[in-house]
Amino acid sequence: MTMGSDTFARISAIFLKELVQMRRDRLTFAMMFAIPVLQLVLFGYAINTDPKGLPTAVHVEEQTPIVRTLLQALETSQYYDLVMQTDDPRKSAALLARGEVAFVVSIPAGFTEQLIRGERPQLLIEADASDPAAASNAIARADAILTSALRHDLTGALKSLNPGPNPFELITHAKYNPEGITQYNIVPGLLGVILTMTLVMITAMAMTREAERGTLENLLAMPVQPLEVMIGKITPYVTVGAVQTLVILVAARYLFAVPFIGAIWPLLLGVVIFVLANLALGFTFSTIASSQMQAMQLTFFFFLPSLLLSGFMFPFRGMPHWAQWIGEVLPLTHFLRIVRGVMLKGSTLVDLHVDFLAMTAFALAAVIVAMLQYRQTLD
């Protein structure tokens, strides 16, 4: 009988116990699989960083073919959904204030006449910019939409009014996601977010539950080493993480048609390291927290910055430097780069080696802290 086989026996004892307990806790068990599906549906279908069809009120003081052309162009662009016409500026201002419309388009009387005379009349678009992200794309495109619409109308005698060609031709390439489909970015990111949330929380509960229920004293009274407890407790949740990954990847492919350009192996390696990093962190939390409530709070303390500073919600490079530094520490940041890189750009292990190393370092640090924190006595 060697030390090695003793260790293995004790790890598998803990593992089997956790497995039974996990299976018996039906609600938590269901949540582990319901959460990914629910979040996928919610975020995948609901979040759109390029919102279109925004409700728009129109305040027009004259009806001419040119005005109709302009309004139609806005409507056709899909950014603006012309839901109502008003004849009173105060009424349209109130609509905007109440949030019933996101935009008010005002075309004053005499607009067409001034236009024809080349007096550059004003067309006003008022936007509810309380959520800048919601309105910015629509506003940014308004000029182009309207100008190109006029080109078609200003022919014949009015041709001289047609704005001349730009002195240069601007070419834009939206790479990796040319159509700007939000899901291509969101769904791979969700893989990281969902794994972070469920795995950190579940393992954070793992030891605190033993402490709270009084079973920790029993566990400590038996000859089992901290690392054995940790491995035994974490292993069942590695399986959970694997199943969640599978669910999300299948959904990404068949529900959201997210392209998968790179090889699967770098992605799976990334998943393994990322899952271990999260589980080790959760275990660390559970050695620090003295109640399940505290474990939950610690989880959210970690989860929120992960969500906000990793580049999942907001563009990473758009954050101030200090925030980027915090982001660089978080495993989710590196995991997102790996997942998006592999799936959307076809990146390889070599391309992403910095992110793999950073995640590994985090995982190791979490394991070490957990081991130092784990108390072998009740002191």
Add this chain to the structure above:
Amino acid sequence: MSALAIDVTGLVKRFGDKIAVDGVDIHMPKGEVWGFLGPNGSGKTTTIRMICGLLRASAGEGTCLGYDIAREADQIKMSTGYMTQKFSFWNDLTIRENLEFVARLYRMTPLRQRVDETLETLGLTDRQHQQAGALSGGWKQRLALAAVTMHAPKLLLLDEPTSGVDPQARRDFWDEIHRLSTNGITVLVSTHYMDEAERCDHIVYLANGKLLTEGRVADIIQESGLVTFRVEGDSVRRFAGALQQLDGVDHVSYFGNALLVSGTQREIIEHAVEAATDASVRWQEVRPSLDDAFIALMARAGGDRRVHA
């Protein structure tokens, strides 16, 4: 190898400013059954935890089964069975699953057979697939005893194992303890029940973290110097108040239809009883109860004067 199962000297445990255990010595020979007594908060649980390596002693030293309590906790854990005061097995596992978990941790083989045997011995076979959380106090206690004894420990540390279980279960439990003891297992059991204390070879009594007294039951009663008279007669209870007021009478307790009058000086009590009662009562000297002996010892030590029910 030492003939002592537990050999600790000057054990101290501080939690912050509070001293829970204050210099306790225990020298317990192998093969005996010892009772560990004392009021709530006297330091019994803390002492047991230090002995089995669950708490680090703030001061003092010693061995348990020959292993150093500070440095060889793992070896101690291998060969002791510790039953916690509060049920500490897994409520969401069945009886069988709990035992299987323990059996795997201690690498018992063949697993299934060892679990079956343990279930059989402790009469748990019929209930093996019930979840522990659904069991009554007596069955939980049986499960806990099964779980802490199945790896054949040399020393059992039982912390108030019978609190909250019915008399039949208590008696079965003690039969099991004596059966284990016959097989050579050393048992240290903490309890509040005096009838259980009297089943022990030796008693250690803690008060306020200090060892108040120890010895055989008869020795402790003698050491207390207590004399008890049993006073019987028609409506004898009406004298209780008067008796309690008298000098020399330490304690008057009701015992069914009789009164037990205790004190340390025989003549004074005799005179007192005569003076405070009338011809209708009969009285005779009886063996003082262990309860009264402890209370007398506590009072003499200037400690807690509370009278425990």
